[in-house]
Amino acid sequence: MKQLAGLLALIACHAAQADEVQVAVAANFTAPMQKIAAAFEQDTGHKAVLAFGATGKFYAQIVNGAPFEVLLAADDETPAKLEAEHRTVPGTRFTYATGKLALWSAKDGYVDGQGQVLKTGDYAHLAIANPKTAPYGAAAIGTLNKLGVHDRVQGKLVQGENIAQTHQFVSTGNAPLGFVALSQVYRDGRFTSGSGWIVPDNLHGPIRQDAVILAKGGANPAAKALAGYLKSSKAREIIRSYGYAL
Amino acid sequence: MMLDAADFAAVRLTLELATVVTLLLLAIGTPVAWWLARTRSRLRHAVGAVVALPLVLPPTVIGFYLLLLLGPNGPVGKLTEALGIGLLPFSFGGLVLASVCYSLPFVVQPLQNAFEAIGTRPLEVAATLRASPWDTFWSVAVPLARPGFLSGAVLGFAHTVGEFGVVLMIGGNIPDKTRVVSVQIYDHVEALEYAQAHWLAGGMLVFSFLVLLALYTFYPQAMKGRRR
Numbered sequence: 001m002k003q004l005a006g007l008l009a010l011i012a013c014h015a016a017q018a019d020e021v022q023v024a025v026a027a028n029f030t031a032p033m034q035k036i037a038a039a040f041e042q043d044t045g046h047k048a049v050l051a052f053g054a055t056g057k058f059y060a061q062i063v064n065g066a067p068f069e070v071l072l073a074a075d076d077e078t079p080a081k082l083e084a085e086h087r088t089v090p091g092t093r094f095t096y097a098t099g100k101l102a103l104w105s106a107k108d109g110y111v112d113g114q115g116q117v118l119k120t121g122d123y124a125h126l127a128i129a130n131p132k133t134a135p136y137g138a139a140a141i142g143t144l145n146k147l148g149v150h151d152r153v154q155g156k157l158v159q160g161e162n163i164a165q166t167h168q169f170v171s172t173g174n175a176p177l178g179f180v181a182l183s184q185v186y187r188d189g190r191f192t193s194g195s196g197w198i199v200p201d202n203l204h205g206p207i208r209q210d211a212v213i214l215a216k217g218g219a220n221p222a223a224k225a226l227a228g229y230l231k232s233s234k235a236r237e238i239i240r241s242y243g244y245a246l
Numbered sequence: 247m248m249l250d251a252a253d254f255a256a257v258r259l260t261l262e263l264a265t266v267v268t269l270l271l272l273a274i275g276t277p278v279a280w281w282l283a284r285t286r287s288r289l290r291h292a293v294g295a296v297v298a299l300p301l302v303l304p305p306t307v308i309g310f311y312l313l314l315l316l317g318p319n320g321p322v323g324k325l326t327e328a329l330g331i332g333l334l335p336f337s338f339g340g341l342v343l344a345s346v347c348y349s350l351p352f353v354v355q356p357l358q359n360a361f362e363a364i365g366t367r368p369l370e371v372a373a374t375l376r377a378s379p380w381d382t383f384w385s386v387a388v389p390l391a392r393p394g395f396l397s398g399a400v401l402g403f404a405h406t407v408g409e410f411g412v413v414l415m416i417g418g419n420i421p422d423k424t425r426v427v428s429v430q431i432y433d434h435v436e437a438l439e440y441a442q443a444h445w446l447a448g449g450m451l452v453f454s455f456l457v458l459l460a461l462y463t464f465y466p467q468a469m470k471g472r473r474r
Contacts, residue, residue: 056436125336130419133436158336158418161432168310169418173318174335 018045019222022067024058025050026074026209027164028099028136028181032242033072039238040229046222054162056133062087062214069217070226072096072209074163075135079212092213096230097244099207100182101139104196106171111195117177118149123156127169127178130159135207136166140179142204186243198243209244248445255422256430256446263338263426264406267345271353271402272395274346279357279394280383298355300348309415312344316416336418341426344412352405353398360394361387393465404457408450 025033030052037048055074105111129137144150160166170178217223315322316334334340372382410428417424434443
C-alpha cells in the first residue's frame with residue numbers, strides 16, 4: 001500500500017514536471033533545433049513540439065490564435081513587434097543565434113573563397129530567399145549591393161518562399177548557386193557538400209534571430225525551461241556547430 | 247484601389263498561364279479522354295489512375311518531383327538542355343508544363359464522362375452511314391460531348407488560376423515570369439500587407455464563386471458527370 005502510494009506520488013510528480021511546449025521555429029534553424037529539442041527532452045523531461053516555417057507566416061498565425069508558446073524567429077523585428085502588441089511574456093525576448101549567410105553551390109569547386117564567381121560566373125540563376133519577407137534574402141540583396149553586382153545579377157534572381165526552399169533550388173541544381181543560411185550547408189567547421197563562401201559580416205547587416213515566450217506559454221513551465229535551455233552551454237555548442245555566431 | 251503594378255502584373259500573368267494551359271489541356275486531354283472512354287485495354291485502369299494522381303497528391307509532392315525531373319540531373323532536364331531549350335524551372339514554360347500535369351484530371355474526367363455518356367449507338371449509326379471514324383468523332387461525338395468540353399475547359403482554367411503549391415515549388419517567384427496571383431497573395435500575407443492581400447484574395451474568391459455558379463447554372467448535367 002505504501003509502495004503504491006509512493007508510485008502514485010512519483011507519477012503525479014512526474015506529470016507535473018514533464019510538460020509539452022509548442023514551438024514555432026524559423027526554417028533556417030530546423031536542423032539545430034531538432035538536435036536541441038532531443039537534448040532538451042533528455043535533460044529536462046519536457047517535450048518540445050516543433051513547427052518549422054517562415055517567420056512572417058508564424059506571425060499571422062500567432063495573431064490569429066495559433067497555439068504556439070515559444071517563437072524562434074528568423075529576425076529580431078517580428079518578436080519585437082509581437083512584444084509591442086502585448087502578445088508575449090514581457091522581458092523574455094533574447095537573441096538565440098546570429099545567422100550567417102553563405103553563397104553556396106551543390107557543385108564542388110564552383111564557388112571560390114572570395115565569391116568572385118558572382119562577377120565572373122556564367123550562371124543562369126542565382127537563388128535567394130524572398131528579400132521582402134526573409135531576413136536572409138534581405139541580407140543577400142545587401143551583399144549584392146555592397147559588392148556592386150546587384151544590377152548585373154538582377155535578371156538572374158529566383159526567389160524561394162523561405163530559406164528552406166531556396167536551399168532546395170540550389171541543392172537540386174536548378175539554380176547553380178544561391179545565398180542560403182550557412183546552417184543549412186555547414187557542420188562542424190566545413191561545408192557538408194558542394195562548395196561555398198561564407199559571406200563576411202561587413203557585407204550585410206547582422207541577422208539577429210530572436211526568441212520570445214508568447215502569451216499562450218506564460219503559464220507553461222516547459223516554455224520557460226526551453227528559453228533557459230537555449231542559453232545553456234550545451235545548446236550554444238550545438239548552435240555554434242551549425243555555423244551560427246553567438 | 248489598393249492594388250499596385252506588381253499585383254496587376256501577377257493577375258495578367260495568371261490569366262495568360264491559365265489560357266495557355268487550358269488550350270493545351272483540351273488538345274492533350276481530348277484524345278486521352280476518348281481513349282479512356284472507348285478502350286477495353288487492360289491499361290485503361292492504370293492510365294486512368296495516373297491521370298487522376300494530381301487529385302490526391304499534395305501539390306508540393308508534384309512540385310518537388312518536377313523540380314528533380316526538370317533539373318540539370320533529371321531526365322527531362324537533360325532532354326530540354328540537349329534540345330537547346332535550357333532548363334524549365336523558373337520559366338513561364340516550366341509553369342505551363344507543371345500546370346498541365348496538375349490540372350489534367352480536371353479536363354480529362356469531364357470529357358471522359360461526356361464521351362461515355364454518348365454510348366456506342368450514335369457512333370455505330372454514323373458508321374453504317376459510311377462516316378469515317380475521324381468524321382464520326384468530329385460530327386457526332388464532339389457536338390454531343392459539348393457540355394463535357396465546356397466544363398472541362400472551365401474547370402481546367404479555374405483550377406490553374408487557383409494553383410499555388412506547384413508554382414511555388416518550381417516558379418522561383420520572378421515578377422512577370424512566374425509570380426502568379428496565389429504566390430503574390432502569400433507574399434503579401436508574409437509581409438503583413440493585409441490590405442493588398444485582401445484585395446487579391448477577395449477577388450479570387452469572387453472569381454471562383456462566379457465560375458462555379460455559371461457552371462452549375464448553365465451546365466448542371468455536365469457537373470453531375472456520368473449520365474444515362
